[in-house]
Amino acid sequence: MNIYDAMNYINSFSKLGKPVENLSRFQRIMAALGDPQDRLKFVHVAGTNGKGSTVRMISGALANAGYKVGEFTSPYIKVYNDRIRINGRNISDEELSAVVSEIRPIIDGLDIDCSQFEISNAIAFVYYAAKKCDIVVLEAGLGGLLDCTNIIKDPIVSVITSISLDHTKILGDTIEKIARQKAGIIKNGCPVVLACNQKREAEIVIHGTAAEKLSDFVTPNLDKLKIDVCNETGNKFRYCGKAYETQMIGRHQIDNALTAIETCEVLRRNGFKGLSYGKVYKGIKEAVVPSRCQILRADKPLVIIDGAHNPDGMRSLADFVRTVDREPKIMVCGMMEDKDWETAIGFMTRYIDYGICVDGFAPRTVFAPKLADMFRSAAVMSLKDAVPRAMALAGEKGMVVIAGSLYLASAFQKILE
Numbered sequence: 001m002n003i004y005d006a007m008n009y010i011n012s013f014s015k016l017g018k019p020v021e022n023l024s025r026f027q028r029i030m031a032a033l034g035d036p037q038d039r040l041k042f043v044h045v046a047g048t049n050g051k052g053s054t055v056r057m058i059s060g061a062l063a064n065a066g067y068k069v070g071e072f073t074s075p076y077i078k079v080y081n082d083r084i085r086i087n088g089r090n091i092s093d094e095e096l097s098a099v100v101s102e103i104r105p106i107i108d109g110l111d112i113d114c115s116q117f118e119i120s121n122a123i124a125f126v127y128y129a130a131k132k133c134d135i136v137v138l139e140a141g142l143g144g145l146l147d148c149t150n151i152i153k154d155p156i157v158s159v160i161t162s163i164s165l166d167h168t169k170i171l172g173d174t175i176e177k178i179a180r181q182k183a184g185i186i187k188n189g190c191p192v193v194l195a196c197n198q199k200r201e202a203e204i205v206i207h208g209t210a211a212e213k214l215s216d217f218v219t220p221n222l223d224k225l226k227i228d229v230c231n232e233t234g235n236k237f238r239y240c241g242k243a244y245e246t247q248m249i250g251r252h253q254i255d256n257a258l259t260a261i262e263t264c265e266v267l268r269r270n271g272f273k274g275l276s277y278g279k280v281y282k283g284i285k286e287a288v289v290p291s292r293c294q295i296l297r298a299d300k301p302l303v304i305i306d307g308a309h310n311p312d313g314m315r316s317l318a319d320f321v322r323t324v325d326r327e328p329k330i331m332v333c334g335m336m337e338d339k340d341w342e343t344a345i346g347f348m349t350r351y352i353d354y355g356i357c358v359d360g361f362a363p364r365t366v367f368a369p370k371l372a373d374m375f376r377s378a379a380v381m382s383l384k385d386a387v388p389r390a391m392a393l394a395g396e397k398g399m400v401v402i403a404g405s406l407y408l409a410s411a412f413q414k415i416l417e
Helices: 003-011 024-032 051-064 093-110 116-130 175-183 200-212 252-269 277-286 311-323 341-349 368-372 383-394 406-416
Strands: 042-046 069-072 084-086 135-139 157-160 192-194 225-231 234-239 242-246 294-297 302-306 329-333 354-357 378-380 399-403
Touching (some): 003 093, 003 116, 024 093, 042 051, 084 116, 157 252, 192 200, 192 252, 225 252, 242 252, 252 277, 302 383, 311 341, 311 399, 329 341, 329 383, 354 368, 383 399
Parallel strands (some): 042 135, 157 192, 329 354
Antiparallel strands (some): 069 084, 294 302
16 A cells, blocks of 8 residues: 555545544554553644644654654644654655555454544554554644544643633533543543643633542642743743743744643653753743744744634734734634624734635635624735735735634645745
8 A cells, every 4th residue: 555545545534523422432442452552652632722832842852862752743734644643753655554554454344433533542552562662742633532533541741731712512512511521631640731821711720620520620829930032033031940932933832832841840740751841941942843833934924823723723823913012913814604703803902904815725714705804904815825915914024824724724835835
């Protein structure tokens, strides 16, 4: 099997598969594959926003400390292989093809209507076990309680990042309901780290679940945080008297870094002694996730791209854009119909001088003229034409923001190639 055959097989599965009420479907798949996940150690990460950045920081710290670290994330931005990595290296086409060749006859023999995400998760578990990873930093896909990643039994630590309203038709229409789904990754006696600056309703649910499960509950102490720099060059801050920095921009990346710091401390107390301050510092400083408030061009004009796709994500982006002393500010915007796109865009439009709206970069995109109505001044054009036009309008002193969906970010990255 070559990579084209492998990808055709993976893409033959639907995005969601048949709806699930428990984990029995994926348990059956993994049992047929020999339960490779039972031979691995995990950091399990769930949340609405900030998962990818937090995963990358934790993975980087562990790799710098000399561990072989699997990293499973979603969705991919450039190529499918992005989502299955070891020590920062994507699974190769040859390795991916070999794993798919191994598991295909077994999965086909089960005659199960599973999802593309489940197939990807199965590939990752088989791959990480074969490579004898010391630990896997595992990002949940949707929710947590019924997410197939939750098949793992005893993670060294569970991590829950920022919780907000998203995927409400599946996870619930209140913060409490969504928090209960995220809290589903907390296991009996396994510590949980909760990101700071949570909505009170979410914190109550997570803390209560941790108490029920007799799990140590950890959250960053903001009284011990001092921010020195937070601008378009990155962040510099001190936490518990120690200096840290991120090259990923935005105030929210400081919160993600605090979550990673506390997670690494839990790991250090649980046998990963190599996680010294210096290794954690380096992992956080070096962490870069494509299309997460990523600077594509530093000047003339400043160009950033962000996969912000829900209200909280867009609010974090807007908080950053507001602080940037550049004019004019131009936004290339495209969003998905199944998101609360009107609320999300509402956070941005007050800081944007001109919007250039696009659609058609993925199924179910919002009709670009509807997006344009949200801006004070706006135009509609193709994505290929939108960015050059935005840069021309921004000139040397302005900034361009490309945002609204990870699908938009992925489509734009492909145009760059």
